[in-house]
Amino acid sequence: MTLPVQDLLAILPELVVISTACLILVLDPILAASKKDLLAWLTLAALAVCLGLTSSQVTGRQYAFSNMILIDSYGSFWKLLLYIVTGLTVLLSLAYLKAERLNIGEYYGFILLALAGMMVMVSGADLLTIYLGTELMSLSLYVMAGLKRADARSLEASAKYFVLGAFSSGILLYGISLLFGLAGSTRLPVIAEAIATQGTGNPILSLALVLLAVGFGFKLAVVPFHMWTPDVYQGAPTSVTAFMAVASKAASFGAFLRVFVEGLGGVSADWSILFTVVCLVTLALGNLVAIVQTNIKRMLAYSSIAHAGYALIGVVVAGRQGGMAASTGLPSVLLYIAIYSFMTLGAFALVGMLRKEGQESDNIEDYAGLAKREPLAAFFMLVFLVSLAGIPPTAGFIGKFYIFMAAVNGGMAWLAVVAVIFAAISAFYYLRIVMVMYMREPDNAAASHSRLETSPALSFVLACALAGVVLLGLFPNGLWSLATHAAPLLK
Amino acid sequence: MDHIFFFYFAGVIAVTSLLVVALRNPVYSALALLIMFFHVAGLYVTLHAEFLAAVQIVVYAGAILVLYLFVVMLLNVKTEERYHNQLPVAGLLGVMLCTEVILLLIQSRTAASAVPGDPVITSGNTETIGEVLYSTYLFPFEVASLILLVAMIGAIILAKKDIGDTVQ
Amino acid sequence: MLYTLIPFLPLFAFLIVGLGERWIKDRAHLVAVPAMVGSFALSLLALYEVALGHLVNVPLYTWLTSGNLDIHIAISIDRLTAVMLVLVTTVSTLVHIYTIGYMHGEPGYARFFAYIALFTFSMLMLVMADNLLQLFVFWEAVGLCSYLLIGHWYERPSACAAATKAFLVNRVGDFGFILGLFLVWYSFGSLDYATVFAQAQHVASTTMNVLGPFGGTWDVSVMTMICLLLFTGAVGKSAQVPLHVWLPDAMEGPTPISALIHAATMVTAGVFMVARLSPLYNLSPTAMTVVALVGALTMVLGATIALTQTDIKRVVAYSTMSQLGYMVMACGLGAYDAGMYHLLTHGAFKALLFLGCGSVIIALHHEQDMRHMGGLKDRLPVTYWTFLVGSLALAGFPLTAGFFSKDDILISSWSAGPLGQVLTICGLLTAGLTAFYSFRLVFVTFWGSSHVDPHHAGHVHEPSTTMTAPLMVLAVLSIVAGYLGIPAFLEPVFHSAGSAAHHEGPAAYGIMALATLMGLSGIGAAYYLYVLNPNLPDRLAHQWRALYELSLHKWYVDEAYDRSFVRPTISAANGLWKHVDVSIIDGAVNGVARAVAWGGWIVRLTQSGQTQHYALGMTLGAVVILTVYLLF
Amino acid sequence: MTTSFPWLSLIVFLPLIGAVLCLLVKVESARWLALSFTVVDFLCSLPLWWLFDSSTAEMQFVERASWITSPPVQYSLGLDGISFPLILMTTLLMPFCVMVSWTAIEKRIQLFMSMLLVMETAMLGVFVALDFVLFYVFWEAMLIPMYLLIGVWGGANRLYAAIKFFLYTLAGSLLLLVAIIALYFQGGHTFDILALSRGTYSASLQMWLFLAFFAAFAVKVPMFPFHTWLPDAHVEAPTAGSVILASVLLKMGTYGFLRFTLPMLPDATVTFTKPMIVLSIVAIIYGAYMALAQTDIKKLIAYSSVSHMGFVTLGIFVLNIQGIEGAVMQMVNHGITTGGLFLCVGIIYERTHSRHILDNTGLAGPMPRYALFLMIFALSSLGLPGTNSFVGEFLVLAGTFLWSKVAAAFAALGVILAAAYILWLMQRVAFGTPSPAHRAHLLDLNARETATLVPLVVLVFVIGIFPNPLLTRMHVSVAHLLAAPKTPAFAIEPRPVPPVIPVPPAAVAALTTLSSEQANAR
């Protein structure tokens, strides 16, 4: 038994992440409580190293560890995105944990372990690795969601997330077992080949498809597998929510596309119909229910559901065109999720750090008059919301633009029309926040209005998110070429 | 002969799994599950997966289920006085799903056509698995270890009192 | 180029006075009057030039071009224009002078001068137009000045209402005018008089299907449509039935305005327009008939209403309406020269009458009800005598200007076929009524015992010279204008008119005699009723109550309009707004929003917080998808 | 034609720089900063009047640069005779918007001024963009600043009005986005407006695209029955917001029809001509009726805008030179006139804090200068000859008359009704005696306010009396629009104009130009 050096080199970023995680877990008990910040900086350093390592992997396509894992530009795209959002989450957490008086050094370890899971997910070439990556990520997130143990809501979120997560992973696993039964292997290329040789009419395949769709649908938080999202997003500590909403969603999309395009591309006609329906109900429900929310975290949860719906349009189009290289469906999904990450992360960063009397103020009413108290914070929030609503010249518009381009190109203009109708509806709830911030005075004259607890780390996070939202809106060329470079390598 | 074993194990598995769900006292449920685990292990043996059969008994029956029972006792869990109020809907769905899944499964080509030939791995099942685990499946193996790490530390963080709840 | 100054001198006066209102204040006349005098002098010069047989046409600039629509602003003078110029500048100059006294000490003194200067400019440009659009533009501009001047005393609600009414009623007329204008452009491809007239014969033979857009067929001569539509404008501007209602109300404005705009110049623009476009009207007998009938109806109606009015200015106003009816009728019967002749003489004596009224009103401290007058002839001798001259001219008393022009009309009508003869009889009757009410006015105001408010009675005296001098000038003109040979001067313009040799023959003399008789008997009746038996009118009114009320209430036209147009429009607007715009259209918009929010509420209920509901949802999703797979 | 100097970029983005600076300075300086930026921007746009070449239908002052490489979205700007007047109008109006907000806006002045300047950039961008996506970016980008303008500094019901404005217009324009993308794939994979205008599209596609364009543009105009956001937005917006809304924002819809619908979808345009004209006429008459029913001055003017914009859409869809030139004129004129009216209302609102007609009566007495300006704008609004609005309405009606006499008659009814509601308004507001409650506040215009109104009044008359310099700058572009070879359908059937008969000398005697020689000789 030898460990080929190439294999190890291929997973060097993963190794860095994992070993840093272990280091943190070891260091945590040793470090004095006041020096826990060091762990965050350590995490950031590891991420920076990974960023460099993965950047060197953006070209090429290399299997490693007996075809268990595939290092290619597609996975690297997601990894790069994950590093960035994880880094921002870590910075955000630095501020957030202090504000919440949570002093858990393991937190950063868990973030890194979850990240490792995500990295395995997006680069897995075998359903087994993908499943294990998913579980690694999920277990970390279950724990992280419940970290604010003093708060019953945090525990409740953790419990709900766990119960439903275990349920969905059971379903996912059953689907995988059926696929295994079909192809005799869990390797994606083998499955694709089996589908190609056996044809598509096999009922077991359909069953597997549905079960996988349910399993991944849960991770992607699309209707009707979304229902955990609002509760968990609301209950979990906000920095964790941000991480879940952004990184977990990105990684899930990465794995989801990998499985469905690379493994199940042969039945893309089937699943594109399935996801068309899912996409429609996701758009409808996410946007409609977001309207009536009074808690901003819940609202953002529904918003993230709705955004998954928009991204699904790209998936549907790609499926409809059989994952053709000509289709811009997949790159537009990649682009959309990347853009979504920046604006959502920015919004959650603000939500987490807007506090009154030490408590997070996540009721929309608490934002009344924010523009007067915290003009800069309100302005940042405005930009993020406007971008979420997809209004130019922010990045949110570019994301929708490419998605709609793909839809129309794929002959699904009607889907684009439906999507724009819901985009218009979505503008309502985003604007409602703007309205509350800018146009309403706080009800009571008490001094206990929410204010932004600023810190250099938070400012940096916000600045990065804003820069992402604005710059990607104005100059999307680079990201788009990355996405187009990454996506077609899925076959 | 195979059929007899199969029907015995399958029958017990089916009944006990129903009991797990149906029995209101969690202790009984757990015990039913325990019986089921044993029979699943038996089924594994008929399928030439001796190693898994052993692991099934050691890990599932020996560790996991004991953990469950321990928690049940620890928390002094009472009998559930009623099922969840969505029982009728859920039951209906379950029946529908069951019909559909079984319909699909017996229609499927793999299931219909596949008849086992001679098992490749007639002997040394454990050895074979050990071999691949550390070669082909080295990477998943490491990931699995991370999962266990997360589970361990996560369980500690969640269950232990007063960790990190306060600064200073 | 010199003639360009005719309109532009008033314009400069307007700009100087208007822009410098704050500094000029009560020195406004120092700018306005000389400008007007200059304009007047140049008009005379133009008249002389035109009389020599020359024509003047000075294109000023291209107003707009768009496709084949090409419109220039020009100054163009021919005989018809020249006499109008003289009339306008004469009356305007006199009114300017009169205003110095009349508006003395008013806060809006300079503003008033600015407006009348602007009016004069617009009126001059109107008559000098060489295309229909310029005519229309200044047609509206004089309407604006009328609006502004009627509303000069803007604190008075009645004045504002009258101003609005005047503008609106005119707008209704202009609605037809502009459609007619488009039809001209559509049919001729141009709006220039010269081009249009040159092609008139050709277009006269074409017809259009009026009911085409509604699926029916009713071919009407294009020329008739054009003439009728354009005439709608004249109906509005010249206060013809049924758009006459604004004119009496317009008396809310200061009296000089009534003289200038609502007697001598602007209201005659309709007549001028018909005369100007005579080459078109001549080609449409139908339109001519309509014009004649409308004129006759107005003539009679105005006279009957004037009989019973008690407001001194309103009597004169209705008489103006009636006299305009004469002119329009004349035009409708083809006697454009007669119509224009009466227009000119009427301009002189009616301005005189209004200014005389103004004199009385000023003397009585803005008292306008003639029942509160009486016995003023000794207190206001100049006013009385000039007023008397004016009234005689209005009544058609022999040897006054009104006598000649009115007879000209009646004689021309008589020779214009059976319709003309019927209308001549109407005209004769109206002449009698005219004589009656104009002398009723004289007798009640100046004769008999004084009913003046004793408060003011003590200091009733003749106004200043600036006011009396114009009266005297106009009195002279009211006589002299009859002897200037105006019809002969205008004859070349209307060379096609059929009534060329109408002054001869026994019929002419007969009608002249009849008219004189009617006039004299009218005067006699007035003398009998108001001087000899001052109580008789009241008894008669009592006896013929219905007729009296009908006349007093102006045939209830205002009331009818109020009920049939004004109130339904307002209530329709309110109803539409409340029940359509707010309820239905906006209701639909808000309804969509509410439905969306409601949908959100409903769907939100599924988010029960129950973990197992969520799991059920997932399962349900899977079941639905699987079922669909199995079924299809 | 390409010029070396990037005029358009300068004009478009100068205000944006000002917007950023405004956020960074103190209150007092923000006002002056905004004013100077808008004025300088106007001065920058002024040379275009002379540099503009009115003999070509080509785009002028073109700037091109790549923006997004795939799909190829360009940063390309240019002007022609249709957008040119709108640019000047926009830059001209903005200083007045700043000036009228000088004291009327009391809170968060920096943000206000900044938003005004952002609006200016976006609006100018809409009119000069030559790339469809760029156009769309500008088109949408103005929503947020306008939303804030209404929502933060608006009246009592501002929240409702702001969100209604936003959602209504957004819903329409999102459909436009889909249409733009569809055009991209059907029109040769380009977003270039000129290239797309040259393309031909199947009839059914045109139909769908027309509906999508209509959704965006008709809401913006707003055409009946999509107008109900307008009264709310107008009424609640601060004065500057109302002015911008009425003067510029509404024009973007009609500009869209002219720039996109007509050249790109000629067949659908012809197909939809009748419904469009009917809707326009309904808007004219219905808007006027609504105006008659109002007791809130701003609401009245808002509904009058519906009516007046009906003339614009009417002129556009009669598809002839007079109609379209009239429509463009009316766009400019409505901007000036209604802008002026809103400025006037803002001025009086600052004094009496009421927009109700009955609270603002008899203003002519205490405020004669104000009443004069109000009167001038009012008269212009009712289309009095000699004022600017007459030119546009006249041309539109002329064009309509060519299309259908009955349609012209109905449209002309709107002119009567306009006189009715405007004069009735004047009768109640300007005339009569002031209500005693407000008498003390009714001070006449101060120097700043006068300076705000005078240029507009001057323009009212200058355009009314000399419309031709403006018209000549659009002739070629409009002719080009109508004469594009692929749109034979636009050609109105030739009118049976009788041949011009040689004028006989006798007729000449009546009125011809022989006299002009004499006059000249004199």
Add this chain to the structure above:
Amino acid sequence: MAVPLSYYLILSGFVFLTGVVGVLIRRNIIVILLSVELMLNATNINFVAFSEYFHNVAGQVFVFFALTVAAAEVAVGLAIIIALHRANSSIYVDDLNLLKR
């Protein structure tokens, strides 16, 4: 004669769905976890059966990993249950209702 594969599939399908129904109808979170174990075991039966019929050890390896994951899940799950019980004195899932709507 060997047992046909479909028998195993039907058995696993039944057990799996029993587990699903258990998750849906049991209120006690511990029993819900037990039901999830049923689902996982059903999966495992599948894997092993397929493995046998494909003569392929991969399925058995997968089961091994699934078992590991199940163990990990149980650890975390029971920790959550204990924490919950400490906070709420209840381990009924339908008592988790702070977060809703």
